[in-house]
Amino acid sequence: MKISYIENYKKITQDFFKKQHGVKNEMSVPKITKISINTGIGRMAAANENTDNLIKDLSDKLARITGQKPRICKAKKSIAGFKLREGTPVGISVTLRGKKKEDFFDRFVNIVMPRTRDFWGVERKKFDKAGNLTLGVKEMNAFPELSFDILKPNFGIEINFVTNAKSKEKAIHLFETIGFPLKPATETPTKK
Numbered sequence: 467m468k469i470s471y472i473e474n475y476k477k478i479t480q481d482f483f484k485k486q487h488g489v490k491n492e493m494s495v496p497k498i499t500k501i502s503i504n505t506g507i508g509r510m511a512a513a514n515e516n517t518d519n520l521i522k523d524l525s526d527k528l529a530r531i532t533g534q535k536p537r538i539c540k541a542k543k544s545i546a547g548f549k550l551r552e553g554t555p556v557g558i559s560v561t562l563r564g565k566k567k568e569d570f571f572d573r574f575v576n577i578v579m580p581r582t583r584d585f586w587g588v589e590r591k592k593f594d595k596a597g598n599l600t601l602g603v604k605e606m607n608a609f610p611e612l613s614f615d616i617l618k619p620n621f622g623i624e625i626n627f628v629t630n631a632k633s634k635e636k637a638i639h640l641f642e643t644i645g646f647p648l649k650p651a652t653e654t655p656t657k658k
Contacts, residue, residue, distance in 0.1 A: 474643065475643075479497075502562075503626075504560070505622065507521060525538070529560075532560045533570070539556055539557040571627075582603070598637070599637065605622075606623070
């Protein structure tokens with residue numbers, strides 16, 4: 467069953483928030499405002515002599531996954547303990563909004579998550595107090611855009627789903643209604 471973010475949001479999520487939370491205006495229903503995807507390259511760059519080729523290679527892979535050219539994040543100040551100099555590339559990031567955000571969400575939920583090894587759902591403790599969800603993906607072979615011969619070196623990415631929900635509970639309801647695979651809520655045992 468294919469899950470479409472925009473269809474579920476219009477059909478299910480808006481009705482749920484109007485009935486359960488008493489929301490009267492459709493514009494005040496929580497939604498995912500942006501998706502940020504980033505990866506750190508500090509350790510790989512330190513171990514690799516040819517840093518420019520490594521950054522270009524990782525940028526191409528991230529661009530292939532997201533459909534958007536990533537930006538290179540540089541160190542803001544020097545830190546001697548980490549052998550880090552100001553201006554040294556330390557990460558690559560992409561921020562998706564609008565149609566690209568919806569397309570990435572649909573591909574991530576329908577293709578990537580089912581292909582992830584030992585995936586049983588996302589734990590609810592991954593949500594922060596503001597209602598944002600942060601996930602780490604270690605295996606890049608789950609993305610169909612990357613073939614196995616392209617995955618040298620293998621790298622992990624962090625995906626942040628940023629919402630405008632005001633609380634953790636509203637964000638969980640939002641992700642449940644749009645069809646995001648969350649683990650069922652576990653009841654805490656009561657003390658006798």
